[in-house]
Amino acid sequence: MMQPLDVKTxxxxxxxxxxxxxxxxxxxxxVGRSYExxxxxNAKLKEEKEKLDKLIEEKNLKIxxxxxxxxxxxxxxxxxxxxxxxxxxxxxxxxxxxxSATSKFFKKAEETTVVGGxxxxxxxxxxxxxxxxxxxxxxxxxxxxxxxxxxx
Numbered sequence: 525m526m527q528p529l530d531v532k533t534x535x536x537x538x539x540x541x542x543x544x545x546x547x548x549x550x551x552x553x554x555v556g557r558s559y560e561x562x563x564x565x566n567a568k569l570k571e572e573k574e575k576l577d578k579l580i581e582e583k584n585l586k587i588x589x590x591x592x593x594x595x596x597x598x599x600x601x602x603x604x605x606x607x608x609x610x611x612x613x614x615x616x617x618x619x620x621x622x623x624s625a626t627s628k629f630f631k632k633a634e635e636t637t638v639v640g641g642x643x644x645x646x647x648x649x650x651x652x653x654x655x656x657x658x659x660x661x662x663x664x665x666x667x668x669x670x671x672x673x674x675x676x
Contacts, residue, residue: 526558 534551536543 525561526554531555 536547536551538544
């Protein structure tokens, strides 16, 4: 293929009335073929570029859709995890509450009646209903009317 420098530096032989017509015609056909090759190659490259641009656009759209689906899935999983951890923490709190010393005491007390030395019966299970979880009850149950227990 002919280069631009070849066109600029080409010298024609001179004849009787100027440049030889055969040399000029030969050079013109060489330049014409080179230009035609370049034009054809340029058209092919433009067409290929358009195809690649469309392919890139399709792939970018597919990537966008996949990222969107992944984010939606991630958000759904996060909500499920949060819900599961919330349920698990509620179950753990309930287990802790069931396993606490106070709960065990009152469960045991519900099953049995404690009899004091002076034949007074104390039903500890009845106290559980009035118990406040953040406060401790103290008292000996000796006074009438149930006012003997105080919350601290």
